[in-house]
Amino acid sequence: MSDMKYFLMTAVASMALSAAMSAQKAEVPPYLDSSLPIEQRVEDALSRMTLREKIGVLHAQSKFCSRGVPRLGIPELWTTDGPHGIRPEVLWDEWDQAGWTNDSCVAFPALTCLAATWDPEMSRLYGRSIGEEALYRGKDILLGPGVNIYRTPLNGRNFEYMGEDPYLASRMVVPYIQGLQGNGVAACVKHYALNNNEVNRHNTNVIVDDRTLYEIYLPAFKAAVQDGGAWSIMAAYNLYGDEHLCHNRRMLNDILKKEWGFDGAVVSDWGGTHDTRQAIANGLDLEFGSWTNGLSNGKSNAYDSYYLADPYLDLIKKGEVGTDELDDKVRRVLRLMMRTSMADGKGHGALCSDSHYEAARTIGDAGIVLLRNKGNVLPISAAGGKRILVVGENALKMMTVGGGSSSLKVQREMSPFEGISAAAAEAGAIVDFARGYVGDVSGEYNGVVTGQDLSDSRSPEELIAEACAKAKDADYVIFVGGLNKSYGQDCEDSDRAGLGLPYGQDDVIKALAKANPNVVVVNISGNAVAMPWVNSVRGIVQAWFLGSEAGNSIADVIFGKVNPSGKLPFTFPVALGDNSAHALGAYPGVKRPDSPVFDLEYKEGVLVGYRWHDTKKVKPLFAFGHGLSYTSFKLGKLKADRNNISADENVTFSVEVTNTGDVAGAEVVQLYISDAECSVLRPAKELKAFSKVYLEPGESRVVSMKIDRSALSYFDAARHEWVAEPGVFVASVGNASDNIQSTLKFKLE
Numbered sequence: 032m033s034d035m036k037y038f039l040m041t042a043v044a045s046m047a048l049s050a051a052m053s054a055q056k057a058e059v060p061p062y063l064d065s066s067l068p069i070e071q072r073v074e075d076a077l078s079r080m081t082l083r084e085k086i087g088v089l090h091a092q093s094k095f096c097s098r099g100v101p102r103l104g105i106p107e108l109w110t111t112d113g114p115h116g117i118r119p120e121v122l123w124d125e126w127d128q129a130g131w132t133n134d135s136c137v138a139f140p141a142l143t144c145l146a147a148t149w150d151p152e153m154s155r156l157y158g159r160s161i162g163e164e165a166l167y168r169g170k171d172i173l174l175g176p177g178v179n180i181y182r183t184p185l186n187g188r189n190f191e192y193m194g195e196d197p198y199l200a201s202r203m204v205v206p207y208i209q210g211l212q213g214n215g216v217a218a219c220v221k222h223y224a225l226n227n228n229e230v231n232r233h234n235t236n237v238i239v240d241d242r243t244l245y246e247i248y249l250p251a252f253k254a255a256v257q258d259g260g261a262w263s264i265m266a267a268y269n270l271y272g273d274e275h276l277c278h279n280r281r282m283l284n285d286i287l288k289k290e291w292g293f294d295g296a297v298v299s300d301w302g303g304t305h306d307t308r309q310a311i312a313n314g315l316d317l318e319f320g321s322w323t324n325g326l327s328n329g330k331s332n333a334y335d336s337y338y339l340a341d342p343y344l345d346l347i348k349k350g351e352v353g354t355d356e357l358d359d360k361v362r363r364v365l366r367l368m369m370r371t372s373m374a375d376g377k378g379h380g381a382l383c384s385d386s387h388y389e390a391a392r393t394i395g396d397a398g399i400v401l402l403r404n405k406g407n408v409l410p411i412s413a414a415g416g417k418r419i420l421v422v423g424e425n426a427l428k429m430m431t432v433g434g435g436s437s438s439l440k441v442q443r444e445m446s447p448f449e450g451i452s453a454a455a456a457e458a459g460a461i462v463d464f465a466r467g468y469v470g471d472v473s474g475e476y477n478g479v480v481t482g483q484d485l486s487d488s489r490s491p492e493e494l495i496a497e498a499c500a501k502a503k504d505a506d507y508v509i510f511v512g513g514l515n516k517s518y519g520q521d522c523e524d525s526d527r528a529g530l531g532l533p534y535g536q537d538d539v540i541k542a543l544a545k546a547n548p549n550v551v552v553v554n555i556s557g558n559a560v561a562m563p564w565v566n567s568v569r570g571i572v573q574a575w576f577l578g579s580e581a582g583n584s585i586a587d588v589i590f591g592k593v594n595p596s597g598k599l600p601f602t603f604p605v606a607l608g609d610n611s612a613h614a615l616g617a618y619p620g621v622k623r624p625d626s627p628v629f630d631l632e633y634k635e636g637v638l639v640g641y642r643w644h645d646t647k648k649v650k651p652l653f654a655f656g657h658g659l660s661y662t663s664f665k666l667g668k669l670k671a672d673r674n675n676i677s678a679d680e681n682v683t684f685s686v687e688v689t690n691t692g693d694v695a696g697a698e699v700v701q702l703y704i705s706d707a708e709c710s711v712l713r714p715a716k717e718l719k720a721f722s723k724v725y726l727e728p729g730e731s732r733v734v735s736m737k738i739d740r741s742a743l744s745y746f747d748a749a750r751h752e753w754v755a756e757p758g759v760f761v762a763s764v765g766n767a768s769d770n771i772q773s774t775l776k777f778k779l780e
């Protein structure tokens with residue numbers, strides 16, 4: 032064949048191929064063409080859908096998934112809990128796990144631990160890693176993260192949230208969402224809003240003034256929407272203004288959608304929808320969990336009977352409601368689909384990868400908080416055949432099973448005892464164990480069993496006697512206790528009965544402290560606990576629920592492989608009555624006569640957490656922002672780039688931080704602002720900036736933190752706007768809310 036002939040033949044063939052390809056391309060409808068803008072695709076899909084198909088995408092078709100539009104090739108939408116790992120697959124229509132063998136995950140530390148890192152980059156790593164696990168498991172929406180403010184230490188779900196401060200939670204939630212959604216998996220930020228305790232969660236009507244709502248309870252959600260770009264949000268179970276939050280006109284329509292411009296979908300909490308007309312009119316887009324037994328209980332409980340299913344269709348057919356709201360809801364759900372299930376180029380994700388274990392350990396290492404370290408008992412030097420006694424059920428107990436919807440089925444979980452033993456053995460120490468107390472030996476959640484046999488029939492006296500006898504011969508005693516994920520502790524759908532440690536642990540700790548001078552308490556919890564023995568033990572470590580790498584992270588800190596740098600994201604009060612909600616009797620609400628509703632007034636207003644302790648001068652056990660290190664840091668004098676600012680100017684503060692000790696470590700520099708001349712009651716001070724810096728021994732660095740007018744403002748409810756009053760403000764810098772090192776005054780003109 033001549034070259035020319037070959038050339039002509041290939042040219043003709045390639046022309047034919049490209050004609051065929053463009054013909055094929057022309058057949059791709061715009062809604063499936065990912066090169067087109069999302070809004071165009073949404074409108075195109077909407078225009079092709081029948082009324083029934085539109086209704087079909089607004090409610091669940093199983094426990095965790097909703098229908099797509101099969102006729103148009105629009106796939107189902109799959110959700111998953113969230114927020115610490117990917118929940119095991121459940122049966123189509125039951126909460127029980129499906130019994131798959133390929134759905135084990137990595138458990139990341141609970142969100143309280145993430146918040147305690149005070150490091151937005153840890154949040155990004157968290158979101159990215161969990162998003163990869165979700166993607167691998169074929170999930171489109173992760174039900175998390177949670178940002179309900181820590182109002183009372185009794186809330187059984189505090190461990191799933193990011194602490195008591197709206198600024199900290201806002202800064203930490205944004206990179207989580209960005210990291211997660213970078214995988215094409217939507218965040219479903221929960222539980223919007225005012226779901227600050229679990230007891231009576233379906234029938235508590237929260238009464239809160241607007242100023243408190245905007246200053247304390249909404250900022251993290253707003254940041255999630257506006258800065259994080261969250262694609263979905265989960266509405267809460269309880270009521271506000273006498274309307275359930277899953278169809279609450281003010282919260283969903285007025286604030287979320289109108290004021291904040293949220294363009295994603297509002298997802299109901301599972302079983303949080305109660306009324307078709309309200310759901311239509313008041314901003315709910317996607318209904319889940321209304322009945323739990325769709326298939327087995329037949330038509331009356333089936334998904335077609337959901338509030339946003341046939342009952343909605345009937346109202347439209349009868350002409351009682353129009354289709355404007357319907358199209359808005361469908362657009363939002365389609366937008367969510369285009370961003371997730373229908374997005375191109377998402378990659379495949381990964382499950383249980385080495386890098387996910389590494390991320391879990393890194394975040395755990397960075398979030399553990401060293402609360403007390405008298406005489407530098409920590410880090411423990413294990414060298415030279417030291418004898419270490421570990422005491423306590425939580426040293427053994429798997430904490431990834433239990434706690435409610437965040438319960439997981441993990442591929443592996445390193446217990447504190449295993450982690451401590453492995454690290455000690457490496458250093459040549461000898462480790463022994465004593466049970467100390469028996470807590471809750473059960474280990475099952477929705478069919479996932481830990482397989483641990485923790486039963487022990489000995490009496491508390493016998494257990495204490497054994498622990499103390501062994502403690503007398505040990506160089507160090509590490510007591511690992513705290514709460515667990517059982518009902519009534521750190522667990523969904525229940526609150527704690529009190530601030531104290533359960534199962535007689537106080538007695539064990541007190542006895543150990545008498546038997547051995549070197550007792551270190553490792554408290555595993557997502558909540559503050561009372562510590563009546565605080566001054567009789569030398570070390571206290573707040574270790575959270577750390578997930579798969581729990582034992583390794585705890586050992587990293589105890590033996591000094593990692594220098595602790597976590598800071599408390601909430602206050603530890605001495606007694607329950609020191610917390611503002613409890614001081615004012617504003618928990619758990621007052622039952623209305625002849626009604627299931629409890630009215631719960633947030634009487635403390637903006638004085639939540641440290642805002643209360645500081646303003647009312649109530650000394651905490653451990654303050655918000657507190658956390659020690661194995662090195663020491665010196666903060667220099669706080670400086671500002673100007674001392675007079677006008678309303679539209681920023682001010683940049685700077686302070687030099689020096690690592691004055693002899694190990695490397697990280698310090699969190701915290702900037703608080705006080706309004707010294709104000710016409711309304713303002714908290715004594717409020718966190719408005721922070722920065723975590725890592726320094727080698729002897730190293731110094733200047734940290735700069737910029738604030739603008741918003742950091743000086745309060746929310747004026749009458750004017751419905753943020754107001755910064757001219758006058759003097761005080762900036763304070765420190766490494767804990769109760770350890771301010773330098774202050775300066777500046778003036779807003």
Ligand code: BGC
Pocket residue numbers: 112113174221300301436
């Ligand atoms: C919880 C949600 C969770 C949902 C699905 C509800 O009980 O409140 O946080 O995402 O169940 O499991």
